[in-house]
Structure formats: structure tokens, C-alpha cells
Amino acid sequence: MVRRLYNFLMFSSVVSAMYSSKAMEGYPTGYLADCPGGDREAIISRKTLKYLTLTVIGKGNIQNVKKTRYTYFQMKSLAKDPDIDFKKKTAIYVGGYLDSPNFPFASVLGPAYKKQGYNALLLDTNKFTTMEYPVAVRYMRPVGQHVAEMLVNLTKEGLDPKKVELIGLSLGGQTVSFIAKNFKRMTGVTLGRITGLDPSGPCFRNLGPDDRLDQADADFVDVISTNIDGFGMAAPVGHVNFYVNGGEFQPGDILWMPCNVLCSHIRSYTIWLAALQNPDSFIAMQCESVQQAREKNCYDNKPMVTNVLGLETDHNKTGIFFLATQNNFPYYLGTNGLKREYEFFHAHMKEITDNDPMKM
Ligand SMILES: *[C@@H]1O[C@H](CO)[C@@H](O)[C@H](O)[C@H]1NC(C)=O
Numbered sequence: 001m002v003r004r005l006y007n008f009l010m011f012s013s014v015v016s017a018m019y020s021s022k023a024m025e026g027y028p029t030g031y032l033a034d035c036p037g038g039d040r041e042a043i044i045s046r047k048t049l050k051y052l053t054l055t056v057i058g059k060g061n062i063q064n065v066k067k068t069r070y071t072y073f074q075m076k077s078l079a080k081d082p083d084i085d086f087k088k089k090t091a092i093y094v095g096g097y098l099d100s101p102n103f104p105f106a107s108v109l110g111p112a113y114k115k116q117g118y119n120a121l122l123l124d125t126n127k128f129t130t131m132e133y134p135v136a137v138r139y140m141r142p143v144g145q146h147v148a149e150m151l152v153n154l155t156k157e158g159l160d161p162k163k164v165e166l167i168g169l170s171l172g173g174q175t176v177s178f179i180a181k182n183f184k185r186m187t188g189v190t191l192g193r194i195t196g197l198d199p200s201g202p203c204f205r206n207l208g209p210d211d212r213l214d215q216a217d218a219d220f221v222d223v224i225s226t227n228i229d230g231f232g233m234a235a236p237v238g239h240v241n242f243y244v245n246g247g248e249f250q251p252g253d254i255l256w257m258p259c260n261v262l263c264s265h266i267r268s269y270t271i272w273l274a275a276l277q278n279p280d281s282f283i284a285m286q287c288e289s290v291q292q293a294r295e296k297n298c299y300d301n302k303p304m305v306t307n308v309l310g311l312e313t314d315h316n317k318t319g320i321f322f323l324a325t326q327n328n329f330p331y332y333l334g335t336n337g338l339k340r341e342y343e344f345f346h347a348h349m350k351e352i353t354d355n356d357p358m359k360m
Pocket residue numbers: 072073074075149150153
């Protein structure tokens with residue numbers, strides 16, 4: 001017994017004297033990586049299809065904007081809505097778990113796209129996500145199929161699939177994938193663009209490209225990652241993948257207290273909203289790997305390849321990008337974001353560690 005304790009202590013002291021490494025520590029598997037049974041078929045009856053609706057955003061500001069709702073069965077009427085013009089691009093926002101077009105995310109993002117000259121549509125999946133999360137995950141597959149049917153009928157009324165941009169937040173970032181995959185299966189045509197705002201990792205992160213968001217889903221897929229080991233996913237599944245502040249946790253109000261899992265996850269949305277209003281301001285640098293992005297260590301790559309997060313992203317500069325931001329809206333750092341000394345933790349840690357409160 002004493003000998004075992006002695007051996008244990010000897011061994012521990014050997015381990016603690018070694019420098020750590022990722023090989024020794026291991027890598028995170030991520031929150032709820034697998035959901036056994038999550039691929040079981042879910043069926044939406046014809047009676048409940050009416051809860052699948054698209055809301056057209058009209059003119060007006062956020063408080064008094066005109067909103068007109070069309071059910072699954074009313075696509076012909078939607079195409080004739082006075083606020084729809086299929087010569088323009090069409091943005092469709094798809095919310096996450098428990099989200100609704102009446103809640104703030106959609107209420108703010110819809111008018112923001114309208115202001116950019118888009119037809120702005122909000123998909124309501126609320127009825128199909130108001131249940132336990134792993135069940136909602138199962139429902140996103142048939143939701144994807146039925147929304148694709150809605151889009152196919154809209155193309156008969158003049159919608160150009162190449163002018164369609166799906167924006168999905170969290171679970172919505174996976175729902176948009178199922179919409180696009182079904183649309184492609186039914187028409188042979190890929191949609192123009194998908195923007196994934198920290199697409200859900202729970203129940204998805206270990207699945208293959210047929211069962212989660214993937215770059216094959218649209219002509220261009222960009223992913224904004226803000227909480228990759230928590231509610232988001234770590235894999236670079238888009239053409240352009242932004243790992244904001246390394247993608248793990250976002251800076252909060254107190255330097256050494258990051259905003260928590262949900263706060264970091266939602267940051268993908270607020271950053272996207274800020275990028276709609278500040279199109280050239282979120283300048284990111286290319287990394288060699290997700291690991292390098294996590295370590296915020298892409299500053300010295302030569303040559304430095306940059307890309308901008310937002311509607312102006314250069315589609316030809318693909319890969320993994322690190323984006324540094326501040327902790328408050330509108331978050332962007334402009335070209336300062338390309339300098340290591342402006343990286344949030346680096347910039348503010350020294351102010352704190354220089355402080356000696358007991359010195360008097
Ligand atoms: C699409 O159009 C076909 C033919 O008019 C109709 O039978 C079907 O119900 C429509 N589906 C949707 C989702 O609008």
C-alpha cells in the first residue's frame with residue numbers, strides 16, 4: 001500500500017514536471033457529439049404542414065415593419081406579394097431551437113436584409129422545434145423536405161434558385177442544409193448561398209456530409225463559428241469558415257470571464273448583423289488549420305491571406321480563417337484585427353497583470 005502510494009507520487013511528480021501538449025491533453029469531443037436514435041424518421045402530417053410558414057418582410061422599421069405570413073399551401077399568393085420581386089436576391093432566415101419569426105433574431109435580421117435590397121423571408125419552424133432538442137433534430141429533416149417543396153413551387157412563379165441565400169442560426173444552420181439538399185435532389189440545381197451562423201454541433205458534429213451542413217449544399221457556403229465545442233460544431237464544413245476569436249469562446253464584459261456557451265453561440269448572429277451594417281469591417285486572416293485558429297496563431301503565416309466576413313466575402317478565397325473582434329457591438333476591428341497586439345485577450349491581459357493592488 002505504502003509502496004503503491006510512493007509509486008503514485010513518483011509517477012505524478014514525473015508527469016507534473018513535463019510540459020503539456022495537445023497530444024497529452026487530448027482534444028475536446030464537443031457537447032452532445034452523438035445522439036443515438038437521432039436518425040429515426042420523423043413525419044409531419046398534412047394537417048400540421050400549415051404550421052410551416054414563410055413571412056414576407058415589407059417596408060418600415062423594426063417596430064412597425066409590415067409582415068405577411070404565408071403557409072405551406074400558399075406559395076402562389078406569396079409570389080404575388082407586393083414586397084416580393086424575384087429580380088432581386090431572396091434571403092430566407094431560418095431560426096434555431098425554439099426560435100420564431102416573432103422573436104428578436106428574425107425581427108431584426110429580416111428588415112436588415114430588406115434594407116440591403118433583398119426579398120426578406122422568415123421561415124417559421126417553431127412548431128417543429130418546441131420539443132426536446134434531440135427530437136427537434138429529427139424533425140428538421142422532414143422540415144427541410146417540405147420547405148424545399150415550397151421553394152420548388154416558388155421557382156415555378158419566377159424565383160431564381162441562384163439568387164436564394166439561406167441564413168441559418170444554430171439548429172437553423174442544419175435545417176438550411178436539409179432544405180438545400182432536398183431542393184437539389186428534387187431539381188438537380190444547387191441554391192446560391194448558405195450562411196451558417198454557428199450551426200448546431202449537438203447531435204450533428206460526428207455525422208457525415210449527407211446528414212449535416214456541407215459545402216456541397218450550395219454554390220457558396222460560409223460558416224461563422226463562435227462556440228465550436230459547445231452548441232456549435234468545430235469542423236470546417238463550408239467553403240469559407242470563420243473561427244471568430246478562435247471559435248471556442250467569445251470575449252464577454254469581464255476579461256477573464258468569457259461569455260458563456262449560449263452567449264458565445266449567439267455571438268455568431270450579432271456579428272453577422274453587424275457585418276450587414278459594416279460590410280468591409282470584419283477582416284479575417286487565413287489559417288493552416290482549425291487548431292491554428294483555436295490557438296489564435298495565424299498572424300505570422302506568409303503571405304497573409306485575408307477575407308472579409310459578411311455579404312462581401314470573396315468566394316474564391318476558401319479555407320479556414322481567424323477573425324479577431326472586440327467584446328461589444330458592433331465588434332469589428334477593421335485592419336487592426338490583423339495585428340496580434342489588438343487580439344482581445346492579448347491587448348487587455350497586460351493592463352490587468354500590470355496591476356499590483358497590494359503594493360500601496
Ligand atoms: C406545389 O404545386 C403543386 C402543383 O400545383 C401542388 O400540387 C402542391 O401542393 C404545391 N406544393 C406546395 C408546397 O406549394
